[in-house]
Amino acid sequence: MSAGEKVDGRESLSTGEDARGSEGNRVVRVVVADDQAVVREGIVMLLGLLPGVEVVGAARDGEEAVALAAELAPDVVLMDLRMPRCDGVEATRRIREGHPGTEIVVLTTYADDDSLFPALQAGARGYLTKDASGEEIVRALRDVTDGRAGLSPSVQRRLLEQLLERNERAGWSGRSEPPGRPGDVEGAAGAMVGGPRGGVESPAGSGHPGGHGGHGDPGHPGGLGGPADDGLTERETEVLVLVADGLSNQEIAGRLRISTATVKTHINNLFAKTGVRDRAQAVRYAYQHGLVRAPGRRVT
Numbered sequence: 001m002s003a004g005e006k007v008d009g010r011e012s013l014s015t016g017e018d019a020r021g022s023e024g025n026r027v028v029r030v031v032v033a034d035d036q037a038v039v040r041e042g043i044v045m046l047l048g049l050l051p052g053v054e055v056v057g058a059a060r061d062g063e064e065a066v067a068l069a070a071e072l073a074p075d076v077v078l079m080d081l082r083m084p085r086c087d088g089v090e091a092t093r094r095i096r097e098g099h100p101g102t103e104i105v106v107l108t109t110y111a112d113d114d115s116l117f118p119a120l121q122a123g124a125r126g127y128l129t130k131d132a133s134g135e136e137i138v139r140a141l142r143d144v145t146d147g148r149a150g151l152s153p154s155v156q157r158r159l160l161e162q163l164l165e166r167n168e169r170a171g172w173s174g175r176s177e178p179p180g181r182p183g184d185v186e187g188a189a190g191a192m193v194g195g196p197r198g199g200v201e202s203p204a205g206s207g208h209p210g211g212h213g214g215h216g217d218p219g220h221p222g223g224l225g226g227p228a229d230d231g232l233t234e235r236e237t238e239v240l241v242l243v244a245d246g247l248s249n250q251e252i253a254g255r256l257r258i259s260t261a262t263v264k265t266h267i268n269n270l271f272a273k274t275g276v277r278d279r280a281q282a283v284r285y286a287y288q289h290g291l292v293r294a295p296g297r298r299v300t
Helices: 037-048 062-074 088-098 113-122 134-147 153-169 187-193 233-246 249-256 259-272 281-286
Strands: 028-033 054-060 077-081 102-108 126-131
Touching: 028 037, 028 134, 037 054, 037 088, 037 134, 054 062, 062 077, 062 088, 077 088, 088 102, 088 113, 102 113, 102 134, 113 126, 113 153, 126 134, 126 153, 134 187, 153 233, 153 281, 233 249, 233 259, 233 281, 249 259, 259 281
Parallel strands: 028 054, 028 077, 077 102, 102 126
Antiparallel strands: none
8 A cells, every 4th residue: 555545445454354343343444644654554564453443544744644534534543743744743733623533643753742742732632652562552543432542651641740740830739639630641631731622631421430449539539548458469569550650561571570471460450459441540540549659650
């Protein structure tokens, strides 16, 4: 498939049983935008192997991404940031203004503030770095089409750090939640980027609980209880802190000198004990319960 070209059902890399999605989910139609041909073609090939994703077009710069979004009305544009003619931030802004039914997930090498916040303010609802796994990409695509934020744990951590810094400057003590449900990662991020065009707000009543067992309920200012309340072992707590720091399973395994299978076991156990459903909620839980604070170190 060449750049700036749409893909019909006969040529799509995501056809047949995979294109119908898993568990009956509808297929997410995606346009890939990246100026580097090798990277772009590699992403197209990867997505073509994943269930529930159909690549309908590929663009080599922001101008082509905007044109394909207008022509094909994809569910999501997977957007690089640094491209010629029209960069990813400007393309995101134009697509969200002209075609609000198309969501944007940024997939980039850069996770610095100068890249992250302009992209979110332009309307991106998802933000991943290019070391994301295929599973993480599919999850982000699925999240944004379901109205949630598709943010990597490291990005959510940065948004929470920024929110904590802002509240500390405003005189918030850090022992109870400030106004506006900052314990809610998506709500906090939405407040930071502001307005309905902010790419990470969560619709009211979206079903994202602020916590479980009463700990994360924004109506309980004492929600920063210790992990012992949920029966986490010391090792599970260590794993949770590293998840909140944005580390992958493989990185956690290397840090703790254990196998990735053991890391997965610890994660499954801590998910069950804390009531969280995914890594994003685990990040939120760690912040709510005082396990990490900006710049993301465990509280001892």
